[in-house]
Amino acid sequence: MKFFRTAVLGAFASSCATTHGQQLPSAPPESVSTVASTTPLTLDEAVAIARANSPRLREAASATRQALAGVQTARAYSNPSVEVFEGRQYARPISTPGIPGLLQHYAAYQPIEIPKERNARKRAATLSGEASRFAEQSVSLSVVADTKHAFYDALRRREEIEHAQENLQLVEGLQRRVAVEVNVGEKGRLELTRATAERARAQFAVASAQLQYAQAIARLRAVIAASADTTLDPQGDMEQRTDLPPLPEMRGLVLRTHPALQQTQKDKEAAQANLERQRALRIPQPTAFAEFENQPDLRFWRAGVTIALPIFDRRRGPIAEASASIDRNAAVLAQRTLELTSALERAYEQYQLADQQANSLQSGPLHAAESAVQGAQAAYRFGERGIVEVLDAQRVLQSVRGDLLDAQYARQSARVDLEELGAVAPIGVTP
Numbered sequence: 001m002k003f004f005r006t007a008v009l010g011a012f013a014s015s016c017a018t019t020h021g022q023q024l025p026s027a028p029p030e031s032v033s034t035v036a037s038t039t040p041l042t043l044d045e046a047v048a049i050a051r052a053n054s055p056r057l058r059e060a061a062s063a064t065r066q067a068l069a070g071v072q073t074a075r076a077y078s079n080p081s082v083e084v085f086e087g088r089q090y091a092r093p094i095s096t097p098g099i100p101g102l103l104q105h106y107a108a109y110q111p112i113e114i115p116k117e118r119n120a121r122k123r124a125a126t127l128s129g130e131a132s133r134f135a136e137q138s139v140s141l142s143v144v145a146d147t148k149h150a151f152y153d154a155l156r157r158r159e160e161i162e163h164a165q166e167n168l169q170l171v172e173g174l175q176r177r178v179a180v181e182v183n184v185g186e187k188g189r190l191e192l193t194r195a196t197a198e199r200a201r202a203q204f205a206v207a208s209a210q211l212q213y214a215q216a217i218a219r220l221r222a223v224i225a226a227s228a229d230t231t232l233d234p235q236g237d238m239e240q241r242t243d244l245p246p247l248p249e250m251r252g253l254v255l256r257t258h259p260a261l262q263q264t265q266k267d268k269e270a271a272q273a274n275l276e277r278q279r280a281l282r283i284p285q286p287t288a289f290a291e292f293e294n295q296p297d298l299r300f301w302r303a304g305v306t307i308a309l310p311i312f313d314r315r316r317g318p319i320a321e322a323s324a325s326i327d328r329n330a331a332v333l334a335q336r337t338l339e340l341t342s343a344l345e346r347a348y349e350q351y352q353l354a355d356q357q358a359n360s361l362q363s364g365p366l367h368a369a370e371s372a373v374q375g376a377q378a379a380y381r382f383g384e385r386g387i388v389e390v391l392d393a394q395r396v397l398q399s400v401r402g403d404l405l406d407a408q409y410a411r412q413s414a415r416v417d418l419e420e421l422g423a424v425a426p427i428g429v430t431p
Contacts, residue, residue, distance in 0.1 A: 040233050040234075040235040041232050041233055041234050041235065042234075042235055042236065043148065043151055043234075043236050046147050046148075046151050046220070046224055046234065047144050047147050047148070049224045049225070049226060050143050050144065050146075050147040050223060050224040050225065051140070051143065051144070053224060053225035053226070054143045054224070054225055055225065056139050056142070056143055057136075057139060057140060057143055059139075060132075060135060060136040060139040060140070061136060063132050063135065063136070064129070064132040064133050064135075064136045066132070067125075067128050067129040067131070067132035067133075068129045068132075070125045070128060070129065071122070071125040071126050071128075071129045073125070074121045074122045074124070074125035074126075075122055075125075077113070078110070078111040078113060080108055080109060080110040081108065081109040081110075082106075082107070082108050082109075083105070083106070083107040083108070083109075083291075084105070084106055085103075085104070085105035085106075086102070086103070086104050086105070087102075087103045088100070088101070088102060088103060089101055089102075089103045089295060089296055098295075098296070098297060099296040099297040100296060101295075101296025101297075102294075102296065103293075103294070103295055103296070104293065104294040104295075105291065105292075105293045105294075106291060106292045106293070107289060107290065107291035107292075108289065108290055108291075109287055109288070109289045109306075110287065110288050110289075111285060111286075111287050112285065112286045112287065112288055113285065114280055114281075114283050114285055116276070116280040116283075117277055117280035117281055117283070117285075120273050120274070120276040120277035120280055121273075121277050123270075123273040124270045124271075124273035124274045124277060125270075127266045127267075127269045127270035127273060128266070128267075128270045130266045131263045131264075131266035131267045131270060132263075134259040134260070134262045134263035134266060135259070135263045137259035138258075138259045138260045138263065141259070141419075141420045141422075142420065143223075144419075144420070144426075145416050145417070145419065145420035146223045147220075147223050147224055148412075148416040148419075149413060149416055150216065150219045150220040150223045150224075151220060151234050151236065152236070152238065152409055152412045152413065152416070153216045153219070153220075153409065154213065154216040154217055154219075154220050154232070154234045155234055155236050155238055156216075156238065156405050156406075156408070156409045157209065157212045157213035157215075157216040158213050158234075159238070159405055160209040160212065160213070160402070160405060161206065161209040161210055161213055163209075163398060163401050163402070163405075164202065164205045164206040164208075164209045164398075165206055167202050167205065167394060167398055168199070168202040168203060168205070168206050170394060171195070171198050171199045171202045171391075171394070172199055172202075174195050174198075174380075174387060174390060174391075175192070175195040175196060175198075175199050178191050178192050178195045178387060179192055179195075191386070191387050194387055194388065194391070195387060198391050217232050220232055220234065238405070238408040238409065238412060239358075239408060240412070240415075240427060241355055241358075241411065241415075242415065242424065242427065244348065244351060244352070244418070244424065245424075247344075247345070247348050250344060250348065250418075250423040250424070251341060251344055253422065253423060254340055254341075254344055254421050254422055254423050255337065255340070255341070257422050258340055258421060258422050259422075260336050260340065261333065261336055261337060261340065264329060264332050264333040264336055265333060267329045267332075268326060268329035268330055268333060271322060271325040271326045271328075271329050272326055274322045274325065275319065275322035275323055275325075275326060277322075278315055278318040278319045278321075278322045279315075279319060281315055281318070282310055282314060282315050284307045284308050284309065284310055285307075285308065286305045286306065286307045287305065287306040287307075288303075288304075288305055289303065289304055289305070289306060290302070290303040290304075291303075340421060343417065343421060344418070344421050344423055346417075347414045347417035347418045347421065347423075348414075348418070348423075350410060350413070350414040350417075351411055351414035351415060351418065353410075354407045354408075354410035354411035354414060355411050357403070357407035357410075358404060358407040358408050358411055361400060361403055361404040361407060362404065365400050366400050366401070366404060369393070369396050369397040369399075369400045369401075370397060372393045372396065372397070373390070373393045373394055373396075373397050375393075376389045376390045376392075376393040376394075377390055415427070
């Protein structure tokens, strides 16, 4: 597949170079040399900016504050009610009428909370607040992981630009040499046509790498919520690696400490507390009242209790809803456990495989491809090889470099996934 893509690009570049009968100009890079003059952005700085600016984190923090405010609401006592009436009493034309005059009425009402219901309500609100804090931690882990993914992707794309530009310089040097040899009659026009087509292909590769780098920078800017006028210049290392602990040990750590599981567990406990509250609400809540009335000819006061009779509403609906919420949270907890376990296994295997590939490429094929390019260039200078051998060796080197970059990025990406899962400690970021 790589050979097919290379052949297609070469044919496309050749047709572009010969259609207009002139060479393609060098692509004006908004490249590494342009970006290098800006302020460097380290991984720590990128994560700090994301934590300070991310709308997702602000939304999660607001949800946590809302849940904590709900705890205060659950702890509050019911307010009393006060009634004040004032009017005038008139005498009726009967044999013993009442005395006309001022009529005054005062009353107060106080709901009496059921202790079991109140305790369950407070416990449900407290557990919901704890679940919101765990949800905020999950969002924070996700924001940091997205930042690292975007950061390492930008590093990879920029290194691709460097490799593409280096390849372009080599091909341009070959083209100039072949042009001289063609002019003096040492080479045929076919060699120059090949060199021109390869130069067009190399220019296309540079432009493509620059476009991908610009897209990676745009993603990084969006992830850390940086302003549009900020020029980002990520500086970091793609070669960091670590020795992972055994998979069972990592699995146990993730299942014990991951905030998503703890959030779901707290949601389940809050649903259980809400079920207890709904059952307690079946007990009628009394309301104590006292009143005083001042009439023109007499005064009196009364005190008593009002109790709602649970005849028609036994709270079967709210109790069934709370019970279903417990089952739903139990199912969500089981599903998240499966998802985290699967994600851990994928990230673990991806890291091991990418680490093996990167080490294998660095120890053997990369050095062999570099030596092959140097040998082909030397043989070409002495006339022992043609330009095709040099270009083939250079393509092999570019392919190996690309595979190494992909393996290094896959290793870093898997490492970031493991950090997000809580399986390993973060590297290079202050908590």
